[in-house]
Amino acid sequence: MNEAPHDPVGQVIEDRYRVISRIADGGMATVYQAIDERLERTVAIKIMHTQLAQGPKRDQFVERFRREARSAAAIANPHIVQVYDTGEFDGLDYLVMEYVHGVNLRYEMNQQVTFSVRETLRIVGETLDGLASAHRAGLVHRDIKPENILLNDRGHVQITDFGLAKAVSQATLSSTGMLLGTASYLAPEMIESNRAIPQGDLYSVGIMAWEMLTGKVPFNADNPVTLVFKHVHEDVPDVSTVCSGINADVAAFIARLTTRAPEERPRDASAALEELQRLQTGLTIDDWQYRLPAGTDVSTVVGDPGMVPPAPPVPPTDQSDDRTRPLGETAPNATSIMPAEQSQSDPEATARLSLGGHESPTGVAEKGDSKQQGRNRKHTPVIIACITAAALVCAGGGGYAWWYFQGPGSYWTLPQPADLSCTTSKTCRISNVKWSSYEELLKFANIEYETTEVYSDSVSAGDIVSTDPANVGSHVSKRRHQKVRVVVSKGVKQATVPADILDTGSANGKDPVKALERAGFDDIERTPDSDDTYSMDVPQGALLALSVNPGATLPHNTKITVTLSQGPKPVVMPNVVGESKDEAQQALDGLKLTVDWSEQFDDKIPQGQVISASAKAGDELHWGDAVKVVVSKGPQTVTLPNYVGQRASDAKSALEKLGFSVKISSQITLDSSQDKKVASQDPVGGTEVRLHQEDGTPTTITLKMYSSLF
Template identity: 55%
Template sequence: MSEAAATPEGQTIEGRYRVIRRIAEGGMATVYEAVDERLERTVAIKIMHTQLAQGAHRAQFVERFRREAKSAASIANPHIVQVYDTGEFNGLDYLVMEYVHGVNLRHDMNLQGTFSVRETLRVISETLDGLAAAHRVGVVHRDIKPENILLNDRGHVQITDFGLAKAASQATLSSTGMLLGTAAYLAPEMIENNQATKQGDLYSVGIMAWEMLAGDVPFTSDNPVTMVFKHVHEDVPSVATVCPGIDPRVAAFIAHLTARAVNDRPADAADALHELQQFTPQLDMAAWQYRKLPDDARQDAHESTVPALVGTIPAPPAPPATQVLPNTVPDTVPDTAGSEENGSTTAAGATPVPSTPGAAVTTPLAPVPPVQNTPVVTDQTATQVITSQPGSTTQSIDLAAVSDPDMPSSPSHNLPFPTISAQNMPHSAQHNAQVDRPRKSHKALIITLVVALVVALCAGGGGGAWWYYLGPGSYWTVPQPTDVTCVQGEACSTAGASWSTYKSTLNVANIPFKVSQQYSDDVAQGAIITTSPKNVGDHISKRNNDHLSVVVSRGVKPATVPSDIDDPNSANGKDPLAALQAAGFTNVTRDESQEQYSQTLPEGTLQSISVEPGATLPHNEKITVVLSKGPMPVAMPDVVGKTQDEAMAALNEAKLKVTTSEAYDDKVPAGSVVSASVNAGSQLHWGDAVSLVISKGPEMANVPNVVGQNKDAATKTLQALGFDVKTTGLNILGLVQQQSATGQTRLRDENGKKTVITLTVV
């Protein structure tokens, strides 16, 4: 896969979709913000990971990817994230999806802890409305959980990630032997019978509602196996057990959704939505307002629960009197390097990244008040002022109706989520509202007097100007992080504080900041390495656009072991120590005590390594390598004159590679070594090549009978065979009468001289 495919930012796909930036990362794909230049609109493009597209199970992942497109595209509902297009880009499948401005429900759960009955039922009703549309076309989602419930910038639900969805007639929990879905939300029949049903989606919705009201799921365990065991063998306890005082009809509805037996739940999402619409008109205002206090707020409250939509959560330390609390929401530290500023994010990927693939969350919500701040009041007649317990703050609760004129009409919008007016307020609330009026008048009078005093000081002696330009009004003070302990009289650094928590403190104090990230071996990921100014109580000037610079830890820098480090023929395999150093590892140890000679591994190549090749680890992870000493050095044995068997035994013991050839030799007996290519005693190494010449013995020839032949003819015949010829006799007739040798005869003697054959000629 080309580098361009791996980093598509700045590229245009199919001449239409111009990729802007990465906004989310999942286990199966990466989501990017892009511009559809043909229709001039912002979209989200989900591109499959390269390693899946090139892996052994490519076909399965591509099928799941395309199933998501078909499943989502077949459903027309405002509560479903729409899929516009699909295709292939540089060998990678992609989906073009609706660009959702917002966050997922998990983000709000982490922020608020618990929800009121009103907010819970609104989210559940819109989720059921979206699922009802899916169930009507026979699609089962199979992975309903807060991470897949998006809340757009109008606060409405949009369901995403249909990657596990299938037609109800063929839906099973697993097709490859792997459990699909999230353990905390899985229905019993999914775990036990491997069947994904419409009622299974409702079970997941019920668990989600239970968690929104109670602040945690009903079954918890560090071991997923234990958790799924509880889902199969235990009934989900009534939410009333952890939310005492909640309306029994709300608890009964959630119990109906989370019944252990499939047939004890509603038939599908439409039935569940109808049931919700039947009982909600019967709820009184106290039931709608019920909200369980988070654990950290219960310690200061006289009651375990209070009838409020946004609970009385202890307020953070009061900011300077001149500061205005911003409507900003703390989010998570981004996974990629960059910088952030109040009110906006400039880092790629700084939007809270969903934990599951396909969640098309793209930008933070429009400013949403955190639970500790006073919500924005849009309708004064629909606002109740609830006086908190002593020591806490008074909060305004916006109970305006949730219908949105921009949202298409759907059955869920007809739920009777109430508004509050003086006529339907509880008596105590009416009393508090009446008492609050003179307080507001006193407050207005005090503000007027303060303003007049400031004006008088400025006009009279410049004291106000001093306060604003040189005094406490001219700077911000670096606040103390809640998780850092300071010692009186000693400098107190912000280092080590949780950035996500401290960011909220800075937002509340309206202190501008910029964030960068660095790897750190000492500071945990997400914690502050340093700030500038660095100490609590230091001043940040309000002039010249000064700000607090924050360096956040990305944790220990990772490094990847080269995947070919154990291949002695690769560049990394030929020098493993240099390869690990180049990869960024700083704690590599060579164990020479374990090194051995090898016939197959060259000297200096990898014999063993304590980690898996290709693994990504912290750069300071201890890695132990054992290198090969290569072939062992050996001396060439003396094999000349030895029999072939004796020579081969000696050379094999020295682990040398031997080749042989044969030659006649007048001195060395047949089958013995005449010569070797390497002199005896020379230094060789295992696997070196040696050539031997094996004697065939003296060369022989068959002497023919030449008696009676002409002397000259007989002489030529014998000389042609390699013999010397000597003649004796009268030589009158010129005929051979006798010869000195016949049959097999040596051509040469031991000294290498030719054998002489004597012919007697008459």
């Protein structure tokens, strides 16, 4: 036993994880069931073995533990077991992981021996989906094998153990039981040159699929060295050499995964998954249901079959529907009888007969060779029909009438889509599943249907939005020729932003919100009005900014933010009368008003001060409005001419013409030649004289003229 020095069962780790019981032992660690008391959920705790923690390669194993935590934490996928926490307990590293209710694929392989194509491809597809997330994250698992593929209680894959080092160390391979189990699935390039690449994971998946279909791994040997030698130097046989009758495309896909040359495999799990999905669209119902009969001798292909322990008998399973029953769950042992029509048209139906000596009560053939069993299967429909006819005769026809007109014969039962998980005893609505896959299922069940397409914000294009009837298990009347009405999503409706939405001269540019609504957008948000939304250049209601590009085609529910112009901002006219021109200009420029300046003489207001404005103080204006402002040039002045010696009447007339008031006084002179001429003037000639006084009256000029006595 590889146990910790102190059994952790019953203990609480880190004051949080209460260990309940031991689940299993592995090559590196023991896994326990525990309760996370902080979050009140069941978890699994993987605790490293003591001998590894104390051995010479402790650091390598601790690093693997921590790498597993980091690797799994970097991947978000429902097909990957989540790692929640990591730490150390009694000197031993541990991981806290998602607790998966279910079993691993190895258990199912031991139970079923072989799998149908449907079961195999479903598990392979879910495994590839999980690995695709890992490969996109730059991680390669390197240890894909049935033991690391968990099947939860719904039958879905969850991949575990992301801890292997890039190069498989000798210490790891030499651990008891690990080399043979791991080496059966190792890619040649990993064995030969320690190359850890995504194609190596695909090789392991291909070997796993080969084993699921045939019941054996393709290579067996007495010792690990011989086994890995075969992987490196021998081609994996085509699965059709064992499974004669299997679809050729299925066999080719597995051959492509298991080819020795990595470059001939798909580049990674995403590419492999795409190939698988394309492949599945061409499979018929018979292709899906193909399964190698248990007990088929494959030793001529895989070598010594003694290396693989014989598996237990195959329990009876419902091969008509691999979708709804979890792997490993057996069908009831009771014998049921039904008309052939129902068994053919209803994929949920199955008929199992106890035909003494040919089949045991558990459904496993006890006597006779494979040919005899084949003949029995061929006669089964006839036997069913005979027993049915006998039952109808005994019932006098009444039972058949009920069955045909009111009972199970009168309706189809809506099957469960393969990609829909349902909870027992709860209504399971058919929605958000691939229509292409479900359409095949309806065709297989002979259920008529009609489709309509709608846009949907929540359901991906090509998926089912709803059905009528709506739920798994609902009845569809045969007698009334009822059709299942299927509404298929066209995806999110698209809309196109008008290309001219920024053109303020266009109809769309003048009212951009209405234009976006007419285009089909319905999540339009306006930025709040602020000083930044006023504009002198962009008209009110037109766009200042748009969060998407004009002409772009986008989902109709894309949030579009628009910033609309409020046009020129309203402002209040300030009182600028009496202010200096500079002060007035600064105030009006700050309000983004357009000013028309003019000047005039004013006898009262000093030069440079505002006399008047076309808008009154307090008037509401807008940016860009024009305002006329008159600035004083001060009083009007004239340089007074010198009139001395000129005739007084002429001087008086000239001064009055200039706008002056003239006062004349006489000065007696004896010189008669100077009579009536200006003797002097006040102010004197050459003086700058204002025309008017502050009260507006003309300035007076005094002239003295000569007056002769003779």
